[in-house]
Amino acid sequence: MKPINVGLLGIGTVGGGTYTVLKRNAEEITRRAGRPIRITTVADKNLELARSVAAGDEVKLSDDAFAVVADPEVDIVVELIGGYGIARELVLKAIENGKHVVTANKALLAVHGNEIFAAAQKKGVMVAFEAAVAGGIPIIKALREGLSANRIQWLAGIINGTTNFILSEMRDKGLPFAEVLKEAQALGYAEADPTFDIEGVDAAHKATIMSAIAFGIPMQFDKAYVEGITKLQAVDIAYAEQLGYRIKLLGIARRRDEGVELRVHPTLIPEKRLIANVEGAMNAVLVQGDAVGATLYYGKGAGAEPTASAVIADLVDVTRLHTADPEHRVPHLAFQPDQMQDVAVLPIDEVVTSYYLRLRVEDKPGVLADITRILADSQISIDAMIQKEPAEGEAQTDIIMLTHQTVEKNANAAIAKIEALPVVQGKVTRLRLENL
Numbered sequence: 001m002k003p004i005n006v007g008l009l010g011i012g013t014v015g016g017g018t019y020t021v022l023k024r025n026a027e028e029i030t031r032r033a034g035r036p037i038r039i040t041t042v043a044d045k046n047l048e049l050a051r052s053v054a055a056g057d058e059v060k061l062s063d064d065a066f067a068v069v070a071d072p073e074v075d076i077v078v079e080l081i082g083g084y085g086i087a088r089e090l091v092l093k094a095i096e097n098g099k100h101v102v103t104a105n106k107a108l109l110a111v112h113g114n115e116i117f118a119a120a121q122k123k124g125v126m127v128a129f130e131a132a133v134a135g136g137i138p139i140i141k142a143l144r145e146g147l148s149a150n151r152i153q154w155l156a157g158i159i160n161g162t163t164n165f166i167l168s169e170m171r172d173k174g175l176p177f178a179e180v181l182k183e184a185q186a187l188g189y190a191e192a193d194p195t196f197d198i199e200g201v202d203a204a205h206k207a208t209i210m211s212a213i214a215f216g217i218p219m220q221f222d223k224a225y226v227e228g229i230t231k232l233q234a235v236d237i238a239y240a241e242q243l244g245y246r247i248k249l250l251g252i253a254r255r256r257d258e259g260v261e262l263r264v265h266p267t268l269i270p271e272k273r274l275i276a277n278v279e280g281a282m283n284a285v286l287v288q289g290d291a292v293g294a295t296l297y298y299g300k301g302a303g304a305e306p307t308a309s310a311v312i313a314d315l316v317d318v319t320r321l322h323t324a325d326p327e328h329r330v331p332h333l334a335f336q337p338d339q340m341q342d343v344a345v346l347p348i349d350e351v352v353t354s355y356y357l358r359l360r361v362e363d364k365p366g367v368l369a370d371i372t373r374i375l376a377d378s379q380i381s382i383d384a385m386i387q388k389e390p391a392e393g394e395a396q397t398d399i400i401m402l403t404h405q406t407v408e409k410n411a412n413a414a415i416a417k418i419e420a421l422p423v424v425q426g427k428v429t430r431l432r433l434e435n436l
Ligand SMILES: NC(=O)C1=CN([C@@H]2O[C@H](COP(=O)(O)OP(=O)(O)OC[C@H]3O[C@@H](n4cnc5c(N)ncnc54)[C@H](OP(=O)(O)O)[C@@H]3O)[C@@H](O)[C@H]2O)C=CC1
Pocket: 009, 010, 011, 012, 013, 014, 015, 043, 044, 045, 046, 049, 063, 064, 065, 080, 081, 082, 083, 086, 104, 105, 106, 107, 131, 132, 135, 188, 189, 190, 191, 192, 301, 302, 303, 304, 307
C-alpha cells in the first residue's frame, strides 16, 4: 500500500517523541492506519538535533519549514514548533497548499483557531489537534466522538502538567516554587515561555478548545478568566488540607442558562474526589454529560512520548479519513460554522461558585459576629470555619471560612465590606471552591 507522506516541522520534545514512536511502532501503526505513515522530511532550526534524531534514516532534513509546507510530495504537515507567530503562517500556508495538518499547538488554536478551521473547511483539509489538550489523554476524541450523544453540562480539568507537578512537589517535598519549576522545564513539561504554565494561560488555551467542542461555540480565549498559581500561598494550601480539600489549578467550562463560564484558577476540591488525587505531571478531565453522567479521563498531559501518542493517533485518523468524501467529514470542532451557538462567555463577575476566605483579624470579641453578619446580609452561607488561637505574643489571628455557592460579584461586594472593617488586617485571601 502506498505510504502517506508526512512533513514534520520541529523535532524538539514532542517532534522527537513523535519521530521515535512512529519508527518504533511502525508495524502496528501501519496496520491501524491501513497504510504506512512515512516521515519524508523534517524541518528544524536546529539541524544538528534533527540529524541526531534521524541518524541513519532515509529522511530529508531542512532548516526551511516553508519549503516543507510547499513540497508537493507531503500529504500531512505536523506542526510541532509552537507559538502564534511562524506556526500560524506555516499552518495557513500548508492548508492553502491543500495539506492536512496535525498540531499540538494549543496556543495557536485557542487564539487563531477560528481563522485556521475556516481556512481548512474552505480547502477541504483536516486539522487534527488531539495533542493540544491534555497531551496523551484522548479527550478531544472523547468530546467529539465518545460523548456525542450528550448535551455536555460542564467539564473541569487539571490540564497543565507543569503546575500540577509544581503543586504536588511543593506539597509532598516542601520544595520551593522556583526549584520545582526548573525541574519541570528540565523534564520537558513546561512551555517555551513557562509563564504560560504558571500564570494559567496554557490551561486557558486548552479550556477554550474544549469549550468550543463541548458547547458548539467559537474559540473565545480572549473572554476566558485566567488566574495562575503564582499568588497561591503555602498557608492556604495547609488550611485547605485541614478542612479536607486539595488545591488544584482547574480549567472549567460550564453551560448556564445565561451563557458559558470559561475560567482557570486555583480551586479547592474535596480531597476524597479522584481528581483531587491527581499528582505530578498527570492530567485529568471530568466531563458531565446529560445522558452519561460524570466521566473522568486520566493520563500523562505532557512529555515527549505521551504527547507523541496523541500526535500519532491524529496521523492515523487523518490517514484513514484521507480518502473519505470531504463533504461529509465531521468538521474539526464537530460543528459547522453556521451551527455555532450564539452563547456569551460570562464575565467572571457572573460566575457561580463557592469560596475559601482567609482573613487576618484582631483577636477581639465581636469580630466574628461582624464578619458573619456581612456574609448573612449578602445571602452567603458558611459551610465550614476555622478560627485559630493567636500565636504566642500576637494580637492577631487567622479566620478561615468556606462558603456555599454565590455569584462572584456578590462575593466581591461582601469581601470589600469585610476588608473595610477596622478589625480586619489587609486583604482577604479568596480562593474558589468546586464540589465537583
Ligand atoms: N512539551 C510538551 O509536553 C507538550 C508540548 N505541546 C506543544 O507542542 C509544541 C512543541 O512543543 P515542544 O516539543 O515542547 O517544543 P520544543 O521547543 O522542544 O520544540 C520545538 C522545536 O521547533 C524548533 N523550531 C523553532 N522555530 C522553528 C522554525 N521556524 N522552523 C523549524 N523549527 C523551528 C525548535 O528549535 P530551537 O530550539 O532551536 O528554537 C525546537 O527544536 C508546542 O506547541 C507545545 O505547546 C503540547 C503538549 C505537550
